[in-house]
Amino acid sequence: MYIKNISLKNFRNYSSLNVSFSRNMNVFIGANAQGKTNLLESIFLCAMGKSFKYVSEKEIIKIGEKFSDVRISYVSEGRDMENRVCLFTDKKKVVWVNDVPLHKLSELIGKLTVVIFTPEELSLIKDGPFARRRFLDMLISQVRPKYMRILSDYNKVLERKNKLLKDIVLKPELKETISIWNSQLAEYGAEIIKYRMDFIKNVLSKAEKIHLEISGNTEKLTGKYKTADVNLKDRENLRENLIKILEENEEREILLRQAVIGPHRDDVIFYLNDKNVKIFGSQGQQRTVVLSLKLAQKEIFFSETGENPILLLDDITGELDISRREYLFSKIKDSQVFITCTDSDRTPEKGGEKYFRIVNGNIPER
Numbered sequence: 001m002y003i004k005n006i007s008l009k010n011f012r013n014y015s016s017l018n019v020s021f022s023r024n025m026n027v028f029i030g031a032n033a034q035g036k037t038n039l040l041e042s043i044f045l046c047a048m049g050k051s052f053k054y055v056s057e058k059e060i061i062k063i064g065e066k067f068s069d070v071r072i073s074y075v076s077e078g079r080d081m082e083n084r085v086c087l088f089t090d091k092k093k094v095v096w097v098n099d100v101p102l103h104k105l106s107e108l109i110g111k112l113t114v115v116i117f118t119p120e121e122l123s124l125i126k127d128g129p130f131a132r133r134r135f136l137d138m139l140i141s142q143v144r145p146k147y148m149r150i151l152s153d154y155n156k157v158l159e160r161k162n163k164l165l166k167d168i169v170l171k172p173e174l175k176e177t178i179s180i181w182n183s184q185l186a187e188y189g190a191e192i193i194k195y196r197m198d199f200i201k202n203v204l205s206k207a208e209k210i211h212l213e214i215s216g217n218t219e220k221l222t223g224k225y226k227t228a229d230v231n232l233k234d235r236e237n238l239r240e241n242l243i244k245i246l247e248e249n250e251e252r253e254i255l256l257r258q259a260v261i262g263p264h265r266d267d268v269i270f271y272l273n274d275k276n277v278k279i280f281g282s283q284g285q286q287r288t289v290v291l292s293l294k295l296a297q298k299e300i301f302f303s304e305t306g307e308n309p310i311l312l313l314d315d316i317t318g319e320l321d322i323s324r325r326e327y328l329f330s331k332i333k334d335s336q337v338f339i340t341c342t343d344s345d346r347t348p349e350k351g352g353e354k355y356f357r358i359v360n361g362n363i364p365e366r
């Protein structure tokens with residue numbers, strides 16, 4: 001798939017922009033703080049319905065304005081498509097695909113598939129489990145719309161159970177109702193764990209090959225999905241096992257006044273040559289693991305959808321040395337790429353590049 005055109009209104013430091021792209025590589029060049037990352041963010045927003053930055057959506061609206069409007073027209077499976085996201089200061093966002101307003105975000109996800117590589121993605125290794133769950137959840141949601149619905153159902157039940165756990169202090173009789181929520185959590189939770197285990201296995205089998213290539217056959221990347229003490233080999237009884245653990249931890253959850261057992265607390269641990277990357281990996285090794293995982297993600301999108309995802313590469317020159325960058329570019333020849341760089345950087349020639357000089361939220365005519 002490829003993006004043909006972007007139109008922005010009041011998006012971060014852009015008042016108004018309308019720009020058409022190359023099917024191959026698009027390079028956003030400019031000094032710091034001109035709006036290069038913002039442009040990548042606008043693409044991500046139209047693909048995933050939210051920002052890749054951990055921000056409040058209102059921050060995206062240009063300061064002083066009341067709304068923000070982003071439209072992206074693209075070609076997917078040979079068809080012309082348009083995703084549109086409008087954010088407002090005083091009401092909920094509205095999302096359209098081909099001019100049809102959507103009721104749920106899950107209807108948007110997967111239409112325009114993106115893989116993003118930014119310096120912040122190092123959080124995938126360095127930060128807490130949330131970042132790794134987010135990586136997996138975003139990946140699975142883009143190829144399995146059903147997964148996003150289950151996840152959202154799970155989160156709704158979780159919210160209600162957490163409220164109940166707080167209310168029990170004042171009304172101990174409510175305790176009897178916990179099992180109702182637990183059985184629903186176990187139902188959705190078991191599905192979530194199965195999806196995540198299947199996908200992490202797939203990601204790792206691809207990432208392992210990629211990582212061996214990048215590291216000259218010296219580093220073996222492995223990993224494992226970590227969940228509460230549920231027997232993962234026993235897939236058929238995952239739900240029952242989850243219920244059992246929830247029951248065993250009931251008193252503890254009441255004491256803590258929050259739900260601490262379930263896939264919302266799970267994690268993925270990555271290893272290089274059997275050593276935990278988060279603890280023992282050097283900065284460069286951690287970055288390379290992220291790169292391997294992202295390239296594996298791209299391969300999964302292709303094998304699942306038959307189309308290459310859009311790649312968003314922010315500031316990778318500061319992230320990767322020349323040989324790693326060259327490896328990356330050799331792997332992404334067949335995708336449409338959006339890449340940012342400052343003046344001094346040089347991007348490898350891919351053929352068919354289009355350069356855009358970004359100046360203060362504008363792309364002045366050359």
Ligand SMILES: Nc1ncnc2c1ncn2[C@@H]1O[C@H](COP(=O)(O)OP(=O)(O)OP(=O)(O)O)[C@@H](O)[C@H]1O
Pocket residue numbers: 011012013014030031032033034035036037038039059060061062063340342
């Ligand atoms: N809601 C907003 N309204 C107006 N301007 C904004 C808003 N949010 C961010 N900005 C501005 O956008 C600019 C940053 O844009 P961006 O992050 O895209 O820069 P960049 O070109 O990627 O720079 P760098 O090379 O430093 O990464 C900043 O000047 C920031 O103040």
Ligand SMILES: [Mg+2]
Pocket residue numbers: 036037038314315340
């Ligand atoms: Mg930037």
